Amino acid sequence: xxxxxxxxxxxxxxxxxxxxxxxxxxxxxxxxxxxxxxxxxxxxxxxxxxxxxxxxxxxxxxxxxxxxxxxxxxxxxxxxxxxxxxxxxxxxxxxxxxxxxxxxxxxxxxxxxxxxxxxxxxxxxxxxxxxxxxxxxxxxxxxxxxxxxxxxxxxxxxxxxxxxxxxxxxxxxxxxxxxxxxxxxxxxxxxxxxxxxxxxxxxxxxxxxxxxxxxxxxxxxxxxxxxxxxxxxxxxxxxxxxxxxxxxxxxxxxxxxxxxxxxxxxxxxxxxxxxxxxxxxxxxxxxxxxxxxxxxxxxxxxxxxxxxxxxxxxxxxxxxxxxxxxxxxxxxxxxxxxxxxxxxxxxxxxxxxxxxxxxxxxxxxxxxxxxxxxxxxx
Amino acid sequence: xxxxxxxxxxxxxxxxxxxxxxxxxxxxxxxxxxxxxxxxxxxxxxxxxxxxxxxxxxxxxxxxxxxxxxxxxxxxxxxxxxxxxxxxxxxxxxxxxxxxxxxxxxxxxxxxxxxxxxxxxxxxxxxxxxxxxxxxxxxxxxxxxxxxxxxxxxxxxxxxxxxxxxxxxxxxxxxxxxxxxxxxxxxxxxxxxxxxxxxxxxxxxxxxxxxxxxxxxxxxxxxxxxxxxxxxxxxxxxxxxxxxxxxxxxxxxxxxxxxxxxxxxxxxxxxxxxxxxxxxxxxxxxxxxxxxxxxxxxxxxxxxxxxxxxxxxxxxxxxxxxxxxxxxxxxxxxxxxxxxxxxxxxxxxxxxxxxxxxxxxxxxxxxxxxxxxxxxxxxxxxxxxxxxxxxxxxxxxxxxxx
Numbered sequence: 040x041x042x043x044x045x046x047x048x049x050x051x052x053x054x055x056x057x058x059x060x061x062x063x064x065x066x067x068x069x070x071x072x073x074x075x076x077x078x079x080x081x082x083x084x085x086x087x088x089x090x091x092x093x094x095x096x097x098x099x100x101x102x103x104x105x106x107x108x109x110x111x112x113x114x115x116x117x118x119x120x121x122x123x124x125x126x127x128x129x130x131x132x133x134x135x136x137x138x139x140x141x142x143x144x145x146x147x148x149x150x151x152x153x154x155x156x157x158x159x160x161x162x163x164x165x166x167x168x169x170x171x172x173x174x175x176x177x178x179x180x181x182x183x184x185x186x187x188x189x190x191x192x193x194x195x196x197x198x199x200x201x202x203x204x205x206x207x208x209x210x211x212x213x214x215x216x217x218x219x220x221x222x223x224x225x226x227x228x229x230x231x232x233x234x235x236x237x238x239x240x241x242x243x244x245x246x247x248x249x250x251x252x253x254x255x256x257x258x259x260x261x262x263x264x265x266x267x268x269x270x271x272x273x274x275x276x277x278x279x280x281x282x283x284x285x286x287x288x289x290x291x292x293x294x295x296x297x298x299x300x301x302x303x304x305x306x307x308x309x310x311x312x313x314x315x316x317x318x319x320x321x322x323x324x325x326x327x328x329x330x331x332x333x334x335x336x337x338x339x340x341x342x343x344x345x346x347x348x349x350x351x352x353x354x355x356x357x358x359x360x361x362x363x364x365x366x367x368x369x370x371x372x373x374x375x376x377x378x379x380x381x382x383x384x385x386x387x388x389x390x391x392x393x394x395x396x397x398x399x400x401x402x403x404x405x406x407x408x409x410x411x412x413x414x415x416x417x
Numbered sequence: 418x419x420x421x422x423x424x425x426x427x428x429x430x431x432x433x434x435x436x437x438x439x440x441x442x443x444x445x446x447x448x449x450x451x452x453x454x455x456x457x458x459x460x461x462x463x464x465x466x467x468x469x470x471x472x473x474x475x476x477x478x479x480x481x482x483x484x485x486x487x488x489x490x491x492x493x494x495x496x497x498x499x500x501x502x503x504x505x506x507x508x509x510x511x512x513x514x515x516x517x518x519x520x521x522x523x524x525x526x527x528x529x530x531x532x533x534x535x536x537x538x539x540x541x542x543x544x545x546x547x548x549x550x551x552x553x554x555x556x557x558x559x560x561x562x563x564x565x566x567x568x569x570x571x572x573x574x575x576x577x578x579x580x581x582x583x584x585x586x587x588x589x590x591x592x593x594x595x596x597x598x599x600x601x602x603x604x605x606x607x608x609x610x611x612x613x614x615x616x617x618x619x620x621x622x623x624x625x626x627x628x629x630x631x632x633x634x635x636x637x638x639x640x641x642x643x644x645x646x647x648x649x650x651x652x653x654x655x656x657x658x659x660x661x662x663x664x665x666x667x668x669x670x671x672x673x674x675x676x677x678x679x680x681x682x683x684x685x686x687x688x689x690x691x692x693x694x695x696x697x698x699x700x701x702x703x704x705x706x707x708x709x710x711x712x713x714x715x716x717x718x719x720x721x722x723x724x725x726x727x728x729x730x731x732x733x734x735x736x737x738x739x740x741x742x743x744x745x746x747x748x749x750x751x752x753x754x755x756x757x758x759x760x761x762x763x764x765x766x767x768x769x770x771x772x773x774x775x776x777x778x779x780x781x782x783x784x785x786x787x788x789x790x791x792x793x794x795x796x797x798x799x800x801x802x803x804x805x806x807x808x809x810x811x812x813x814x815x816x817x818x819x
Contacts, residue, residue, distance in 0.1 A: 289549050291653070322548050326555035334505045335719075366507045370558060396558075403508050 040152030041065060041124070043159030054162070058177035059184030060152060063120075071117035074151065077104035079123050080142040081135055082338055082359045099338045101359045106216035108146030109194075110204060113228045119146075124153035131155060133172035134409055137179050137383055138359065141410040144183040145342040145355040147190035152176065179383045186381075189353040189412060192344035195372075196227035197328050198244045198272075198320065201257070203231050208249045211313050215248060218317035220340050225330045231257055244270035244324045248316060250309075252278040266299030272320050274306045290319045332370040339364075343371065354413040363408040370401045375415040378402045382411050439682050445592065447777030453785040455480055456736035456745040458796050461710050462729070464512075464520040469710075473524050476735045477532075479789035486611055486704060486737070488533035493609035496522055497617050497632045498541045498550075500718040502557035507719075509727045511557045514713040517615050519559050521708045521733075523567040525615060530568020537568055540605050542577030542635045545643075547654045550575050576603035577655040578640045585641065585651065587674070588699040592776040594677055595691035600699055601641050601651075601673040611703045614739065618709030618730065618746060620800060621717045623663070623689045625762035626752065628743040629705030630769050633696045634689065637662065642669045662692050686766035694772035697739055701778075705742035707734040709749065714803050724807050730798030732791075740779030741786045743770055748793045751801035754781040761801055 040060050042051075051062060068074055083100045104121045111119045121143040125131045131139075136154075143150040154162070154173075161169025200219070202212035219226050229238055231249070234257060239245070245261055247253060253261065262281065265271050272293075273280075282298030296303045304323050310316040331341040331354060338359040345352045354371055358364055378400065379388035391413075394401045402413060457479035461472040477483045496517040506514040526537050543553040550573035551561040565571050574580050582604030589599040606612070616632035624631050637659060640646055645656025647670045661667050663685040668675050682688065709732040715725035732749055736742030744754035747770070753760070758767050770781040780786065783793075 289552070291547070322552050326552050329555070332503075332556065332558065334503050334508075336503070366505070368505070368508050401558075 040154075043154050043156070043163075045156065045159040045163045049163050054173070055177075057181070059180040060177065063151075065120075065122065065151060068120065072120060073111055073115040073117060074120045074122050075104075075107050075111040075148070077107050077121040077123035077143070078102045079125055079131075079135075080104055080139055080359070082361075099359070101221060101338045101340070103142050103217065103220060103340060103357075103359075104148070104150075105142055105146035105340060105342065105357075106213070106220050108143050108148030110213065110216060110228055112147050113230060114204075119148035120151045121148050122151045122153075125155045127155075130157045132361075133175055134361070136172065136176050138357065138409050140176070140179045140183065141355070141357055141383070142340075144190065145340070145357060149183070152180075175383070182381075182383045182386050185386070186353075186412065188346065189342075189344055189355060192346050192353065194225065194227065195330050195343040195345055195352075196225045196242060197330060198224060198246055198324055199227045199229045199239060199242045201229045201231050201234070201245055201247045201253075201261070202249050204228075207251075211248050211250075211310070211316075214313035215246065215317050218314050219320070222318050222321045223329065223331065223333070223339075223341065224317070224321045224324075225341075225343055234260060239264045239269070242269065243328050244272060244320075246316075246320050247271065247273045247277060248310065248313075249274075250276055252276060262298065265301035265303055268300040270301055270324060271303045272323050273303065274309055276309065277305065280305060288323060289325075290322050293319070293323065329370075330372045333367065334369075335367045336364050336369070341369070350417045352415040352417075354415070356411050356413065358407075358409045360409075363406065363411075364404075365406050367404045367407075368401055369404065369413065370396065370399050371413070371415060372399045373415065373417065374398065375400045375417055377416040379414045380404065380407070380411050381414065382407055384408060388414055439687065444771065444775035445777075446775070448774045448780065451740065451774045451777050451780040452738055453780045453782075453787075454736060454738045454741055455787045455789050456734060456738075456742050457789045458745060458749065458791045458793065459733050460731055460791050460796060461733050462731040464518050464710060466520065466524065469520055469524050470527070472733060473521075473735075474528055476733060476790065477528060480704075480735060480737055483528055483532035483534075486532075487529050489535050490610035491536040491538065491608070492529055492534045492611045492613060493538045493540055493605055494522070494525065494613045494615060495540050495632060495636060496615050497627075497635070498543055498553065498557070499635070500720060501544050502553055504719050506713050506725050506727055512559070513711040514725075514727045515617060515619060515718045516557065517617050517708050518710065519554070519563055521706070521710070522615060523564045525613070525706060526564060526567040526571050530571070534568070534611075535570065537571045538605055538609065539564060539571065539573045540576045540603075540636075541573075542603075542638060542655070543575060545577075545639065545655055545657055547575060547578045549573065574603070574605050576605050576636060577638050577643075578653065579603065579638070579651065580605065582608075585638070585673070590695045590699045592698055594695045594698075595772065595776075596676055596678075596681065596688060597674060597692065597695045597699075598677055599674040600637060600696065601669075602636055602700065603638055606636055606700045612700060613704040613706065614702045615706045615708065618707050618712050618732070618734070618750065619717045620715060620750075620762055620804065622721050622723070623685050623766060624693065624769055625690075625764075625766050626743070626747060626750065626769075627717050628707050628746045629702060629739045630693050630697045630743055630773060633700065633702070634659070634662075634693050636696060636700060640670075641673045646670050663689060690767040690769040690772055693769045694776065694778070697773060698776060698778060702739040703737060705736050705739040707742065707746045709733060709746070709798070714800055715807065726803075728798070728803075730796075732796045732798060738779040740770055740773045740781055744779075744781035744783060744786060745788055745793065747781075748783060749796050749798065751797055751799035754783060761804060
């Protein structure tokens with residue numbers, strides 16, 4: 040955590056006792072630690088403060104660091120810390136700290152705890168409300184430290200996003216990751232200079248939106264993926280595409296070609312809005328292949344990871360509204376037999392009702408707060 | 418949530434908000450000559466094909482058979498998928514509360530195919546998107562292939578934008594229009610020989626009830642009539658709902674026919690019933706089907722700030738005249754189809770049935786409508802009594818439903 044100025048002289052051991060919080064020096068974090076600069080997560084409020092800002096289709100706009108945590112981990116294997124202090128002019132409510140911690144933890148990172156001045160001062164003065172909020176933060180740190188597997192298990196993915204996510208491709212590449220999360224798509228991050236033979240295994244589609252054509256070996260690997268039944272969604276910069284013209288794509292503004300058993304779908308013009316490309320790509324791949332579907336969840340993100348034995352899985356759900364949802368349900372692909380939930384407030388797994396569907400299960404969530412980890416067993 | 422007004426005060430204020438001159442203006446006088454035709458009613462307790470298919474087949478036979486209506490024809494079927502597919506009443510599937518059930522759609526398509534329909538086009542304008550309807554219903558946890566495979570040549574089209582058409586179809590309101598002289602609609606509503614509305618049996622917060630006629634409110638493309646419609650020309654992609662029709666705070670895209678009288682009331686309870694009457698005049702309904710096997714009480718969707726509950730009336734209603742059919746549907750719901758503004762379910766709105774009847778679309782007078790199959794009294798599921806009970810209780814504390 041970032042030690043608050045108000046805590047000068049406060050004995051650290053007393054405050055950190057029973058938590059999994061470590062004090063690090065952000066200016067010298069250590070050889071295996073990468074600190075990524077993030078944003079304060081949550082539903083972005085309008086300037087008037089009363090309403091949520093909305094995306095182009097009226098869906099609440101959510102800021103999140105999970106994609107950043109994942110991208111940073113792919114680029115710099117090791118421990119990732121997300122540095123996203125609260126807005127100095129707007130003291131967060133206690134639950135927003137938990138959302139911030141969960142948002143980073145779902146992506147396998149840790150939030151560099153940064154308390155707002157009022158909370159830090161309140162804790163130093165031993166004010167009961169401030170201490171209660173601090174206790175929750177400590178409980179959250181312990182909760183995520185006790186469940187490292189959920190983030191280290193392999194992320195389930197439908198689409199692979201290939202880019203270098205840097206230079207001229209930084210904005211489009213990184214925003215695609217952010218907005219695919221928002222669209223509920225599960226993705227794998229693929230650095231274009233580090234693809235291996237197994238990088239594409241299990242994926243249904245690839246998304247390539249870089250400004251320049253792919254290197255020859257990458258092109259070859261991607262087209263082999265398509266020929267064996269995959270889908271490539273790309274932009275004119277990809278260059279010439281083999282195969283035969285297909286009918287109109289499911290979304291206006293794209294043209295399709297059939298190549299082997301798969302399809303290449305090319306945007307008719309270079310995209311300038313990653314929101315549109317991210318959402319179009321979900322439909323071009325098809326919601327048929329959704330790994331997780333949520334109902335009555337409001338602004339939600341889901342992170343689905345599976346244990347190496349594929350007999351256990353975790354779906355971490357983050358609800359970004361000020362209250363957790365009621366009567367929310369979630370459909371998860373897979374033939375799971377048992378389901379249990381854990382929350383920060385109630386960490387012991389609690390069995391929940393599960394309804395089998397075709398190649399999936401639906402789980403009915405009880406009233407929960409902003410974060411719940413759904414644990415599944417096959 | 419606290420409300421500064423009592424229900425009675427609120428109703429009075431709402432009624433007063435609609436200009437007195439407009440309220441007292443008479444309705445056109447074609448009610449007496451408005452046509453009457455047979456409406457069929459059937460009990461059907463489940464969506465199982467074993468029960469549903471024979472019941473629907475018999476229902477259509479009681480109307481003279483589907484063949485005479487659809488043989489060799491292109492049939493357009495407007496279904497009801499109101500609201501986002503991720504928004505449910507509690508844990509209930511959307512089709513058990515506020516969406517037309519996919520089994521009813523598939524059964525209707527199957528029977529139309531069997532009766533010789535050449536092409537069956539399933540139409541809807543899903544909430545704020547140009548995505549294919551197939552993609553939209555996947556998010557509701559439906560399988561589009563169940564509908565597409567119900568008969569030969571079944572297809573979907575999203576009519577919330579230009580869709581596969583080259584231009585919008587201008588459809589004139591034959592009686593001149595209450596609010597609109599004509600509409601610019603997706604081509605699918607013109608490029609068909611037969612138009613079918615398959616609705617859900619529900620109450621409605623703005624229009625009192627939503628049956629086969631109100632279902633057609635959704636034929637308006639939001640690229641022209643939506644919150645995010647272009648000022649001069651339609652947008653390419655729909656954004657938001659139909660707030661401009663509801664409240665009249667602005668006009669549709671200038672490329673489309675504008676309102677007849679921009680000084681008319683801006684209240685949704687005045688505008689929506691009239692807009693629906695105009696729409697079903699411009700795009701006449703040849704077959705009206707109301708899915709009341711499972712549905713909800715309290716309103717048209719989970720977003721309604723009234724107690725909403727999933728219920729199973731176990732009834733289907735069908736007819737070839739939408740006003741007649743909705744009149745019987747209302748009676749099955751325990752409401753008086755002759756009800757006018759100020760009486761349930763039109764406590765604060767005008768009756769779409771009355772408005773449509775007044776321009777000669779069809780009668781709502783049960784004395785003139787022949788009911789085939791199950792008598793209304795036997796099919797009745799008393800939404801009206803539940804409404805009285807619900808509204809006599811203190812309003813619930815509202816939580817966040819996601």
